[in-house]
Amino acid sequence: METSSPRPRAERARQVADVLRQRITAGAFDDGPLPDEHTLGTQLGATRNAVREALGLLRAEGLVERRQGVGTLVVHPKYGHGLDRLVGLAEALDGYGDVVNEVRSVGIVTPPPATAERLGLVPGAPAVHLERLRRLGGVPLSLDTTYLTADIGVPLLDHDLAGRDLFALIEETSGRRLGRADVVVHAVTAGPDTAALLDVAPGTAVFALDRLTHLDDGRPVDAETLHIRADRLTLRATLHRGPA
Amino acid sequence: METSSPRPRAERARQVADVLRQRITAGAFDDGPLPDEHTLGTQLGATRNAVREALGLLRAEGLVERRQGVGTLVVHPKYGHGLDRLVGLAEALDGYGDVVNEVRSVGIVTPPPATAERLGLVPGAPAVHLERLRRLGGVPLSLDTTYLTADIGVPLLDHDLAGRDLFALIEETSGRRLGRADVVVHAVTAGPDTAALLDVAPGTAVFALDRLTHLDDGRPVDAETLHIRADRLTLRATLHRGPA
Missing domain, CATH: 1.10.10.10 (Winged helix-like DNA-binding domain superfamily/Winged helix DNA-binding domain)
Structure with missing residues (x-):
């Protein structure tokens, strides 16, 4: 039939x-x-x-x-990045090789008003801006653009931003635990700039992932957009049906 | 700086x-x-x-x-499809409008051996194959290709596959609850066939989502690949840091 x-x-x-x-x-x-x-x-x-x-x-x-x-x-083995639990990329890829971060830009800036609002900052308040190109086995994996509230971000500036996941660094330097992150995943075609940085052809499909991470008291401290090579990384989750 | x-x-x-x-x-x-x-x-x-x-x-x-x-x-409001809990598309979009499914293909087939293996079927065993193009507000949202084990799939053939989510139908007809689903999300560019069906230009970025859904006793019964318009749907999750 x-x-x-x-x-x-x-x-x-x-x-x-x-x-x-x-x-x-x-x-x-x-x-x-x-x-x-x-x-x-x-x-x-x-x-x-x-x-x-x-x-x-x-x-x-x-x-x-x-x-x-x-x-x-x-071409590349596809690594899985779990969407079940909040972990950094290096934590997620533990065992697959070292994630090395090229720090492309770091400093104290006035964030765009929409980003300030997400972080609960008053207009004009400073934030720490960080952009890292992340590689595994020498090949680009993701481009992470991050804005951190100043109280959380400034103490990170003296630390090993090239070798460490931000989540672990934040918890170490602040002495606080992270709580939840709200994640929105898009699939987009890479524009010329993103494509050049990620070493893919313009027009290649990549993930654009918005992630707003909070401390365990609920305060948002870390607003990121990650562009992730979809030929190298899949996003994985185990979903449960739960009660009817 | x-x-x-x-x-x-x-x-x-x-x-x-x-x-x-x-x-x-x-x-x-x-x-x-x-x-x-x-x-x-x-x-x-x-x-x-x-x-x-x-x-x-x-x-x-x-x-x-x-x-x-x-x-x-x-162009289109972007709807969010949660990756926190296993729900069908119509359940996820409840309140945004009616999801209407065009049943493009349905019947009893011998699934590809790799799919049979995922479903725990012996080679050559029959399965129910179902392909649906799903629309919201008349505009394509996703193309779902599904293989169901025969015991679960055959009883569905008499039901309203155009108007209902499969998950709800499976639970009704089988009298069983669904348990977990393993989900792997890819971002890909739409090939000519997918693009024509989803009414987007070839080369547009879309989600390709593999989902293997199990009954609450752990038996896999539903192996799907969904191609989802990424200009209309985002995938959302709330992640928790959990214990150190």
């Missing part, structure tokens, strides 16, 4: 790409090239044409590349 | 775009056009040039459009 589709071939390619993306993300092909198109077709119950088109879609996403004489390779 | 940047103007535009995206998402401009460039510049502490470039970036994201004689308008 499967109903027919008006554009069966393109659809089939999309569906094969979905299954392959999920297997790539699960690390199925991290150790070598993907099987050839014929073998993939058998494994996926798809025609060779559908597999070929699906691989084209995944190449356009930057997920795989074709290398002469080798076959199709996964 | 703000350090200087090698490409200050493009950076400034990106940062202004970040603040504007966040205000747009918060619904600040849902009732009419955005203020003019001069006023926005004053509100954001930015030059008119930076505001103009930022609006260009947001137009490229599909978030705003310029209309002759009116100004810059938000």
Whole structure:
């Protein structure tokens, strides 16, 4: 009773790409090239044409590349960043390698009024502005633009902003615990500036993640926008149905 | 002590775009056009040039459009889909309008082996395949490709798949509660087929969301890939720091 589709071939390619993306993300092909198109077709119950088109879609996403004489390779393993608990990037990627932060800009500024309002600051009050380009294995992972309230941010200026997660540093220097963070995730195409910094082609899909982090007493202290390479990082969560 | 940047103007535009995206998402401009460039510049502490470039970036994201004689308008309000609790799209958007599902394909199939494995099915076992294009206010929101185990999926075939969330239907027809879902979120550029179905330009950034949903006894019954219009929906979560 499967109903027919008006554009069966393109659809089939999309569906094969979905299954392959999920297997790539699960690390199925991290150790070598993907099987050839014929073998993939058998494994996926798809025609060779559908597999070929699906691989084209995944190449356009930057997920795989074709290398002469080798076959199709996964460009970067995709790391998962959990959305279950508030952790910094280095904490989330513990065990995968060192996250190194290039501090591109740091200082005391007057934040944009909309940002001041998010942080509960009076107009014109100072804040600490920090921009870091974060790399794992030497390859860019994310660009983090952060505004911190002065009481929390100023004591951080003497610390190792290149080597440490902000969350851990904030808790150490302030002696306070962080509480909740409100996170809004967007998918956007990278503009020229973001693309150049993240070393991807302009027009590549990236995550733009707004995160407002509070101390455990509920006061907002850290307003960030992160641009994250979506070919290198997935966002993961375990959701529960909860009571009816 | 703000350090200087090698490409200050493009950076400034990106940062202004970040603040504007966040205000747009918060619904600040849902009732009419955005203020003019001069006023926005004053509100954001930015030059008119930076505001103009930022609006260009947001137009490229599909978030705003310029209309002759009116100004810059938000194209679609952005709805939030929570990643805190497992709910269907219609449940999440309750109050925003009716989600209507176009059932594009439904039937009993042999799923791809990788999907069968995710669902814990023996190779060759049947599953219910369902593809729905979901609209809110007549405009596409997401394309959902679902495989359900036969025991859960077959009883759904007689029900209102156009008007109902699957999660609620599964619980009603099976008499079982759903438990957890494992979610992996990707940001990808829409290929030609996905773009045509979602009514966006090819190359637009969309979410691709893999979700494996289990009954409350832990058995996986529902393996989905959702392609979600990122200009219409954000993914939201509240994260907690938890114990050290």
